[in-house]
Structures are given as C-alpha cells and as structure tokens.
Amino acid sequence: MIDIQLKDTPIFPQDCIDFVADDGTGGSTVFIGTVRNQTKEKKVLRLEFESYAPMAISEMRKIAERAKERWSCTKISIHHRVGVLAIGEIAVIIAVATPHRKAAFEACEFCIDTLKETVPIWKREFFEDGDVWVAAHP
C-alpha cells in the first residue's frame, strides 16, 4: 500500500507512521526532512517550495512503487509540503515498513535520494540579502 500526499499545510510524522503500521512487518524507518537555518554559513530566513503538483505526485508514486518492488516493502508513505516554510518546519516525511530492518533503511534512503533527483519540486531559499533557487546552477 502506498500513500502519497503533497500539502500546503503542515505535515505530521505520526500520520505516515500510522499509515505504514502493520502487524506483518518487522520494522519501519522514518526520514524527516526539515528546514535548516543556514546554507554555506549564510543565515536562511525561510524557504519556499513550489511544485508542478500532478507530476510531483505521480513521480513520488513511481518512486514508492519502485522501492516496494525492489525491497518487498509492505507499505510506504511519502508526504511533501509546499508553500512557505519557517526554520525547523518539516518539508518531507518518508515512512517505510518492511518485513526486515535492513530493507527498511535501504528503501527509505532510496526514496529520499530519488525524490531529490526526479520529483518536480523547487526550493527557494530566502536570505537577509536576497534569495536563490536551490541547486539550479552547477
């Protein structure tokens, strides 16, 4: 079972954990990505995430489907937030449940690594002296 959500309101780890909870699984892992207060020693004031929503959802679903097949995951939940986020707020949550623990770690890492490469979501960091689209340039 797969649960994908893209929201412009706060997201909660417990929602993802509850979704993947299953008596048949031996372990679950949760990755929580939050807004850092600095980038390259520059103070970050806030972040803004923009998405191409329908494709962002379908790409996150593809990632979950690939992980599910590769690691025999029982359940995967991916929630990503968009809009303006303050320092410390949660931007992304990935919860994965599998029969054995090693697969849960590997599948969760695969999901966040692939999400950062393929899902059409863009992060804009705001500093005291301007703003930048993250990772846009080499």
Added chain:
Amino acid sequence: MNINILAFGIAKDIINGSTLGLEIQDGTTVGALKMKLISQFPDFEKLRSLAIAVNEEYQDDDFVLSEKDEVVIIPPVSGG
C-alpha cells in the same frame, strides 16, 4: 503549430513569466525545443540541467511534440 509551455522555479525567472507561447514546426522534438529555448533565453544554458515534461512525464530529446501536449520546462529540482 502553437504550443503553450509552463515554467516553474528558476525557469519562471528566466522567461519572466509562468507561461510561454511558442510557434514551432510540426515534428519538433523535445531536443529541438530545448535548443530553441536556449537560443531565445541563453540563461537556460547556465543551469545544472534542463528537462522537458510532456503530459506529466519526462521525455527524451527524440520525443516529438504535438499541439495539444502539456509541455513543461523542468529546471533542476530541489525538493526534499
């Protein structure tokens, strides 16, 4: 034919808007569209990558565009 292109992230800054109407020849590929965009907006060449999505799927350079396609410029993504 005319196509309407959507832009997100830094691509909006580069084209100075969120949509762009372009007149292209029948049979234009994704690769040819990228070249056209780069020639019209040289800042696209400075990006780490430039991808095109058609109807919500990434497409390779040899994919041929059609008039009703939803074409989207995908600059380097940075979610998570």
